[in-house]
Amino acid sequence: MEVIHSNLVGWGLGLRREHIPDILAADRGSLPVTWFEIITENYLGIGGKQCNEIAKIRSLYPMTFHGVSLSLGSIDPIDVNYLKALKSLAHVLQPTIISDHLSWTRYQNRTSFDLLPVPYTEESLAHIARRIDQVQSYLGRSICIENPSAYVAYKNRDYTEGQFLQEIVRRTGCGLILDINNLYVNQANLGFNAVETLLSINPSTIAYMHIAGHEIHPDLTDVRVDTHGVRVNSEVEELYKVALSVCGPTPIMLERDDNIPALEILCDEVRELKKLAREVSKEFRVEREELPLDLGVICRGLEPIHAAFFNLLDRKSFEISELVTQNGMASVASGIKVYHDAYHARLREALRGTFPCLAAVIGWEHFGTICNDYISLTQFSNFNIREIGRDLPEYLYKRHTNYLSSCENTLLGDVARAEWAFVNLYDAPDCTSWKSEEVLTEFSSEDISDLVFKFRPHQLLNLSFPVMPILDLFLEQGVIPPPPDQGHSYFLIVREDPSGEILRYKISGDEYLFFNGLSQGRPLYEAASSIPPEQVVSELLKLFRWGVITGVSVT
Ligand SMILES: [Fe+2]
Numbered sequence: 001m002e003v004i005h006s007n008l009v010g011w012g013l014g015l016r017r018e019h020i021p022d023i024l025a026a027d028r029g030s031l032p033v034t035w036f037e038i039i040t041e042n043y044l045g046i047g048g049k050q051c052n053e054i055a056k057i058r059s060l061y062p063m064t065f066h067g068v069s070l071s072l073g074s075i076d077p078i079d080v081n082y083l084k085a086l087k088s089l090a091h092v093l094q095p096t097i098i099s100d101h102l103s104w105t106r107y108q109n110r111t112s113f114d115l116l117p118v119p120y121t122e123e124s125l126a127h128i129a130r131r132i133d134q135v136q137s138y139l140g141r142s143i144c145i146e147n148p149s150a151y152v153a154y155k156n157r158d159y160t161e162g163q164f165l166q167e168i169v170r171r172t173g174c175g176l177i178l179d180i181n182n183l184y185v186n187q188a189n190l191g192f193n194a195v196e197t198l199l200s201i202n203p204s205t206i207a208y209m210h211i212a213g214h215e216i217h218p219d220l221t222d223v224r225v226d227t228h229g230v231r232v233n234s235e236v237e238e239l240y241k242v243a244l245s246v247c248g249p250t251p252i253m254l255e256r257d258d259n260i261p262a263l264e265i266l267c268d269e270v271r272e273l274k275k276l277a278r279e280v281s282k283e284f285r286v287e288r289e290e291l292p293l294d295l296g297v298i299c300r301g302l303e304p305i306h307a308a309f310f311n312l313l314d315r316k317s318f319e320i321s322e323l324v325t326q327n328g329m330a331s332v333a334s335g336i337k338v339y340h341d342a343y344h345a346r347l348r349e350a351l352r353g354t355f356p357c358l359a360a361v362i363g364w365e366h367f368g369t370i371c372n373d374y375i376s377l378t379q380f381s382n383f384n385i386r387e388i389g390r391d392l393p394e395y396l397y398k399r400h401t402n403y404l405s406s407c408e409n410t411l412l413g414d415v416a417r418a419e420w421a422f423v424n425l426y427d428a429p430d431c432t433s434w435k436s437e438e439v440l441t442e443f444s445s446e447d448i449s450d451l452v453f454k455f456r457p458h459q460l461l462n463l464s465f466p467v468m469p470i471l472d473l474f475l476e477q478g479v480i481p482p483p484p485d486q487g488h489s490y491f492l493i494v495r496e497d498p499s500g501e502i503l504r505y506k507i508s509g510d511e512y513l514f515f516n517g518l519s520q521g522r523p524l525y526e527a528a529s530s531i532p533p534e535q536v537v538s539e540l541l542k543l544f545r546w547g548v549i550t551g552v553s554v555t
Helices: 017-025 049-060 080-093 122-139 161-172 180-190 194-200 234-247 263-279 303-313 332-354 356-362 364-377 385-389 392-398 406-426 437-442 468-477 509-519 524-530 533-545
Strands: 011-014 035-039 063-066 098-101 104-107 110-116 144-146 175-179 206-211 252-254 451-455 458-463 489-496 501-507 549-554
Touching: 011 263, 017 049, 017 263, 049 080, 063 080, 080 122, 104 303, 110 303, 110 332, 122 161, 161 175, 161 194, 175 180, 180 194, 180 206, 180 234, 194 234, 206 234, 234 263, 252 263, 303 332, 332 356, 332 364, 332 385, 332 406, 356 364, 356 406, 356 468, 364 392, 385 406, 392 406, 406 458, 406 468, 406 489, 406 501, 451 509, 451 524, 458 509, 489 509, 501 509, 509 524, 509 533, 524 533
Parallel strands: 011 035, 011 252, 035 063, 063 098, 098 144, 144 175, 175 206, 206 252
Antiparallel strands: 104 110, 451 549, 458 489, 489 501
């Protein structure tokens, strides 16, 4: 197995979509950063414009992958589909480092979309170490894990934070992404000792450090929340200097995930970090001490903890409070509330990002209520948070409320269905279409009716209301027109590559049935029952012309 802890040098920045045009336009060497870290999940299994841009950046700069979905602490099996997608993205982009968090997100095939804390027990350590081994063997290379921030600490504990990190590294050969902000947040919230953690870690196992800003919770003033939404706090800058004095010169990367400012502002922050690093002189070094490990080998079981967390997210119970304890500033109630609120808020925000027009049509308050109902009735298992919107259109069609008529629900369902179609195609995987129908001449005339066609990613829409003009007006002018009268319309929507343009074709109801049958893999003779025989060839030619067909075979 290839062991890669770090051959990075210098200063990194978390790559965010908003900055991609500026990064591509910048002359090499003009930015104070020398490498970029991407959030792995944003690029797994997708194609289109975003993929092309990221490949261009990779051709100019070293890149690292940072994931949030490995769920190393989970008792669910490791998601092999996720690992497959990760391995194939790594094959394309050749990252210097692949990392994820020392946390868990999955339980009974559901995902929390939040990094939940692992207990620092022997049982948990052995379990996580086994899973890191599995991941490393599958990928054929070592990974790095990041120390996460947390808002509750478990009562039962066999290791300190630093001992736990160091022991995992020792047992698995993985490396560390040491997040300075998380060390500080955990010290404040949970009473962990950040310097003790630094002293427990072998500096040669740190691939690089993370640094970011955190905020005091607006309602729960005893809790510092790891928002990555503000510039780095002065206390964290001080801890960074201590970390450098303990660990020696180490590459560092600035993370920013919320309230994202212009690239130049983040570059200025990186320049500030460089100045801080220069202030740390060698004489300032803290002497390292060996900390004894106190191994209490007791298996108390991770299952009750995981079940209690998901019951909390589902608002069913607060039994997690029995399992955690207060040592720092954050009370148990506050810490629990952060997790409890974050799940619904994160999912609502993701739905608003996917369905901005729907949210504007409904109004934010009602949209929030609808999201809460939808979230509480649906269990999400995909690591890609955008996927939580997949069933929202169907949910809206079936939804019964006392303030909306079924007609209004159908209109909302149509708006959602159309928005989902566009979002879904924007970063659908790339594939090559057969633009020429000449392939049909390769089949004998008696085979033609048995042909089965393979479609590229596309969307066939059957709408009860003419909602496309609503979407167009909203996207172009931010205006929502009055609700239209009912009237059926049908569309085939597909992305044209390499331009990435989403093309929309208005089709008839009969064409909809025909194309839908074909796209579901029905043979031509069966799918074509909805259209007159003399139209079959001309309809097939349309599909070739529109670039929808990617393969033809005989049943
Ligand atoms: Fe981090």
